[in-house]
Amino acid sequence: MWKGLTTNVLSHDAAIYENSFPVEGGTFDNAGHVSSQIKALLTRMKLSKKVVRRAALVTYEAEINICSYANRGRIHLRVTPEHVTVEAIDEGQGIADIELAMQAGYSTATERIREMGFGAGMGLCNIKNFSDFFRISSEIGKGTHLKMVIRIDKDFDGI
Amino acid sequence: MTLREVKDILDAEVLVGHDQLGKEVKTAFGADLMSDVLAFAKAGSLLLTGLTNPQVIRTSDVLDIAAIIMVRGKRPSPETIRLAEELHIPILVTQYILFETAGKLYTKGIVGCVERVDDERAFS
Ligand SMILES: Nc1ncnc2c1ncn2[C@@H]1O[C@H](COP(=O)(O)OP(=O)(O)OP(=O)(O)O)[C@@H](O)[C@H]1O
Numbered sequence: 001m002w003k004g005l006t007t008n009v010l011s012h013d014a015a016i017y018e019n020s021f022p023v024e025g026g027t028f029d030n031a032g033h034v035s036s037q038i039k040a041l042l043t044r045m046k047l048s049k050k051v052v053r054r055a056a057l058v059t060y061e062a063e064i065n066i067c068s069y070a071n072r073g074r075i076h077l078r079v080t081p082e083h084v085t086v087e088a089i090d091e092g093q094g095i096a097d098i099e100l101a102m103q104a105g106y107s108t109a110t111e112r113i114r115e116m117g118f119g120a121g122m123g124l125c126n127i128k129n130f131s132d133f134f135r136i137s138s139e140i141g142k143g144t145h146l147k148m149v150i151r152i153d154k155d156f157d158g159i
Numbered sequence: 160m161t162l163r164e165v166k167d168i169l170d171a172e173v174l175v176g177h178d179q180l181g182k183e184v185k186t187a188f189g190a191d192l193m194s195d196v197l198a199f200a201k202a203g204s205l206l207l208t209g210l211t212n213p214q215v216i217r218t219s220d221v222l223d224i225a226a227i228i229m230v231r232g233k234r235p236s237p238e239t240i241r242l243a244e245e246l247h248i249p250i251l252v253t254q255y256i257l258f259e260t261a262g263k264l265y266t267k268g269i270v271g272c273v274e275r276v277d278d279e280r281a282f283s
């Protein structure tokens with residue numbers, strides 16, 4: 001499910017940074033540390049505050065979902081002169097109905113997740129709203145794969 | 160308004176960020192739900208919340224929150240404080256309830272970081 005994809009902007013420019021970070025599933029013990037790390041990295045790369053904040057935000061929502069719903073996962077970061085691409089790939093239960101999961105307010109969060117302040121069913125919508133391109137795919141019993149792209153070259157126009 | 164003025168207005172105790180009290184703030188967002196904070200809070204705002212777990216700090220880091228005001232006298236765990244120190248995010252604790260905290264700041268000129276969710280999207 002691509003949102004607003006108009007050109008094949010996704011992989012033809014050379015990476016200036018690429019790394020993959022493991023995320024522990026099923027626990028909040030370290031929830032968010034990968035996002036903090038990625039945010040610090042992007043800040044050091046002198047990307048604009050807006051770009052860094054949007055990249056950190058979509059990474060964080062994806063990371064929290066892995067901590068909440070998956071067994072384990074990885075967050076892959078790729079930075080090129082034009083884009084920040086974040087992929088969150090997990091092994092876990094997967095999402096049976098992606099359209100439903102994307103709806104604002106839909107959540108299967110447990111009491112433990114709600115106690116941490118999550119489970120409003122806003123995360124995936126938020127990811128979609130804050131990224132320039134967003135794709136989600138999932139297989140029941142296998143896992144979920146999110147791909148988010150944030151463009152560096154232009155200011156976010158609020159699509 | 161500076162964080163020092165915020166501290167005085169709220170009669171708050173500074174747990175983290177004694178060295179950042181000169182920081183300027185103009186806007187705030189209040190919620191106990193991090194999901195809502197992520198959707199609407201803007202960079203440089205105060206976060207007023209009754210939650211005290213480490214996710215409040217992580218969320219604030221991601222969003223460039225200027226400082227966290229913990230309301231209703233709730234005190235964070237040592238783990239939360241340690242994380243806030245590491246990420247340089249000030250924590251102030253006030254005995255006022257969320258409504259009073261927001262009201263006191265509003266009267267002194269702090270406004271919401273978004274007014275209504277239908278006339279301005281917070282995606283910046
Ligand atoms: N990685 C994932 N693996 C399995 N299920 C997922 C995953 N991510 C999301 N879901 C499912 O989709 C639902 C909606 O996710 P979304 O992130 O939008 O909201 P939430 O996590 O429930 O609450 P919020 O993100 O607002 O705190 C979840 O409740 C869950 O059922």
Ligand SMILES: [Mg+2]
Pocket residue numbers: 061064065118119122123124
């Ligand atoms: Mg979520």
